[in-house]
Amino acid sequence: MKRQLIQIFGIALTVIYGVSILWIYANSPKSLDDASIKARQTIENTVTKGEVVTGTYAADPEKFAKGIAEFNADNFIAARSFFVNADPERRDARTQFYIAYSFYRQGFGKFSNDDELFAKGLETIKRVIELDREFVATDPKLGMKTPAELKNEFEEGMRTTVSDFNPMRLTRERK
Amino acid sequence: MSGTELENADAVTGELVEETETVVQPRAVAGSSGEIRLLPSVSAEPNSSTSTGLYYILLPALFLTVALFGGMRLMTPDNAFSFWWPPLFCLIAAAMLMALFVKTGLLRIGEWFSEEFGTLENVANGAILVTVFAATAQIFNSLIPESGMWSLIVSFFFFWTLATNFFGAFDPRTFLRFMGATCGLAFIFKYIFLLNMTAPAGKTLLESFSDGLVSEMATRLFGLERFSAGTAYIQFFTVAIYLIGLFILPNSPSNKEGAATR
Numbered sequence: 001m002k003r004q005l006i007q008i009f010g011i012a013l014t015v016i017y018g019v020s021i022l023w024i025y026a027n028s029p030k031s032l033d034d035a036s037i038k039a040r041q042t043i044e045n046t047v048t049k050g051e052v053v054t055g056t057y058a059a060d061p062e063k064f065a066k067g068i069a070e071f072n073a074d075n076f077i078a079a080r081s082f083f084v085n086a087d088p089e090r091r092d093a094r095t096q097f098y099i100a101y102s103f104y105r106q107g108f109g110k111f112s113n114d115d116e117l118f119a120k121g122l123e124t125i126k127r128v129i130e131l132d133r134e135f136v137a138t139d140p141k142l143g144m145k146t147p148a149e150l151k152n153e154f155e156e157g158m159r160t161t162v163s164d165f166n167p168m169r170l171t172r173e174r175k
Numbered sequence: 176m177s178g179t180e181l182e183n184a185d186a187v188t189g190e191l192v193e194e195t196e197t198v199v200q201p202r203a204v205a206g207s208s209g210e211i212r213l214l215p216s217v218s219a220e221p222n223s224s225t226s227t228g229l230y231y232i233l234l235p236a237l238f239l240t241v242a243l244f245g246g247m248r249l250m251t252p253d254n255a256f257s258f259w260w261p262p263l264f265c266l267i268a269a270a271m272l273m274a275l276f277v278k279t280g281l282l283r284i285g286e287w288f289s290e291e292f293g294t295l296e297n298v299a300n301g302a303i304l305v306t307v308f309a310a311t312a313q314i315f316n317s318l319i320p321e322s323g324m325w326s327l328i329v330s331f332f333f334f335w336t337l338a339t340n341f342f343g344a345f346d347p348r349t350f351l352r353f354m355g356a357t358c359g360l361a362f363i364f365k366y367i368f369l370l371n372m373t374a375p376a377g378k379t380l381l382e383s384f385s386d387g388l389v390s391e392m393a394t395r396l397f398g399l400e401r402f403s404a405g406t407a408y409i410q411f412f413t414v415a416i417y418l419i420g421l422f423i424l425p426n427s428p429s430n431k432e433g434a435a436t437r
Contacts, residue, residue: 003227007299010231014302017239018309025246030255 093132143175238306245313286427323398
């Protein structure tokens with residue numbers, strides 16, 4: 001019995017030690033401090049993926065609220081950072097909608113739009129449609145409430161047409 | 176055939192020895208061609224907890240430590256860790272060396288696994304052999320230069336040495352001495368000769384050439400990696416731990432003695 005216990009302990013030690021070695025080689029920490037930071041990130045990612053598997057995953061409401069505050073202050077880069085951290089698995093339609101919306105507002109221009117930001121926004125809004133086709137935003141400060149409207153805005157914004165040369169475009173407002 | 180095997184084969188009549196509760200030694204059987212072989216005895220008295228712990232805990236820990244540090248380097252100028260996965264050649268060389276372990280009797284692979292053992296015993300034995308393989312691959316990773324012409328040359332010589340050893344006759348102790356000598360030679364070549372030939376990093380091109388024209392040219396010409404001196408110390412202990420591990424590795428789990436006493 002004692003021999004079997006030692007064997008079980010030996011196998012467990014081998015597996016744990018072996019996995020740790022693989023983790024170290026996969027993450028290549030540059031120092032011991034770096035190793036502890038990467039270990040914490042790995043644990044957080046593992047917990048998040050565990051939540052996804054068990055169906056208990058939800059965006060972090062605290063980080064989402066901070067993202068909204070930055071979004072309303074037109075600080076879109078910081079807002080996106082909070083949104084991304086609030087929804088690392090990119091599974092929350094509302095958070096992803098705000099990320100897409102931040103690309104729209106940041107990329108909007110009266111003369112011309114920023115095609116790069118609009119392309120990223122289009123990619124994100126397609127994800128929102130995949131997550132929840134029926135999603136409707138309840139925020140009264142948003143000019144567009146549905147993913148379809150936002151998707152159309154991105155597509156129209158990146159397309160060059162005769163109407164782009166209409167001087168009346170200068171009077172249009174950001175939604 | 177060793178003397179121990181003959182002593183245990185007193186009663187060999189060409190038939191399988193009856194398994195009884197009192198049998199404590201490995202069982203001797205006569206093979207089809209008349210040779211006498213030892214089989215692991217499942218009814219043998221269990222090893223002491225000390226030797227069981229040595230085999231199932233200490234040995235994997237030693238070999239996994241080698242696997243961890245074998246690919247670790249400290250880069251200049253800031254001593255940042257760098258972990259190098261073993262190249263494919265290291266896995267091939269490790270497989271060849273494992274085959275040589277079996278050929279020389281350092282490992283009697285047939286006695287590590289048996290249908291008569293329980294699943295746990297087979298898995299535990301397999302885990303030890305996996306760690307031996309991982310450590311062996313990492314030892315080659317440690318001793319072969321990472322890139323450039325010297326990597327090719329040292330790899331070739333390792334391959335040549337391993338391949339020719341398949342046709343030699345070694346006993347485990349002689350093979351261990353051979354392993355020690357080969358590892359020592361490769362270590363000295365890489366971490367004394369090549370490391371001292373390498374120019375330090377973190378300098379501008381002009382500084383590099385003005386401070387040490389020859390070493391800078393050698394570094395660039397041979398594609399040498401710029402490791403700090405600490406790497407050599409880490410690898411010295413890694414190689415030492417590997418050789419110690421091989422020294423105490425039993426040729427079969429039922430044998431309490433390591434290669435040193437075989």
